[in-house]
Amino acid sequence: MTLVDALSPDRDPDLVARFAPWAGRRLLVFGAGYIGGAVARVARAAGLEVSALTRNPATAGALAAAGVDVVVADLASHDWHARMPRDADFVLNAVSSGGGGVEGYRRSYVEGARSLIAWASTASPPVRAHLIYTSSTSVYAQGGGVRVDETSDAEPVEENGRLILESERVVRGWLGPWTILRLAGIYGPERHLLLDQLRAGATELAGRGEHRLNLVHRDDVIGALVAVWRGRERAAGQVYTLADGCPEAKATVAAWVASRLGREPPGFSAEGAGLRRRQVPDRVIASDRIQRELGWRPRYPSFREGYAALLEA
């Protein structure tokens, strides 16, 4: 069973119903991973014509079985330009680097976005669909417990964040309407590292327990995409930060999950051998604006509802 098979968000009637008003319209998905693959399946289940680009033959097979037209190619190349339909209504760019270090980031995010813009701009007539680009809150360097939203300065200090910000600049060259969503840490079915670690018996986790986790559930990311496309006149040319709005210290989240598993709360080690990645800064990612302007409401307004659903499953 592939990852895409295991997720099956297209069996969720509420998610499918959100796309139903657009049955018969065409959606293009670039980057058919955790979010892109889920959106492709949900939209197809709702009756949209969906085409998806992936480099991965296993993903391609699973999506094709779900009725998605698949193009197997690297977004950064121009190989796919002649193969992707241009008469789209909605376009999603949800690629992530998937490893490969800084060069992987450059290729997937920056060169990928350039290829997308080149494809859309050179079409005759140019592609005018509404593009959503799923960027990241890693474009913000702020820590120290401050509140971060769309009005905060995006001045990344890490190279990865700089490359994502550069890709956003490229995306702003899309000739049709576009919207950028800067996402916090995504979790959901089949993506719950903390739960996996605790289930495996970990008593010490890498990182700083007092740093807040800013999370957003997969299904609420899908809900945000729908909110943008539904409110697309308002959302055109806008950037929105997206998180569940209920950040909690990692130690609080871990203790809550541990108690549900009948375990003691784990300890934390900022120096631990498992700490391969840079510490995520401690801050509060706010999503008031997308709630106010587009009516987005998270189904999982905190980790408690999200993890409770994962534990039940």
Ligand SMILES: NC(=O)c1ccc[n+]([C@@H]2O[C@H](COP(=O)([O-])OP(=O)(O)OC[C@H]3O[C@@H](n4cnc5c(N)ncnc54)[C@H](OP(=O)(O)O)[C@@H]3O)[C@@H](O)[C@H]2O)c1
């Ligand atoms: N995961 C998070 O916590 C998080 C946080 C903030 C922002 N985001 C953003 O949210 C979006 C969705 O994230 P996700 O969790 O769904 O990521 P994901 O599961 O890693 O999926 C991204 C997909 O992009 C595809 N891809 C990467 N480079 C490509 C290329 N050059 N050409 C074609 N396909 C390419 C990969 O598929 P193949 O290898 O199969 O082609 C991968 O499956 C991304 O834009 C990410 O930057 C994620």
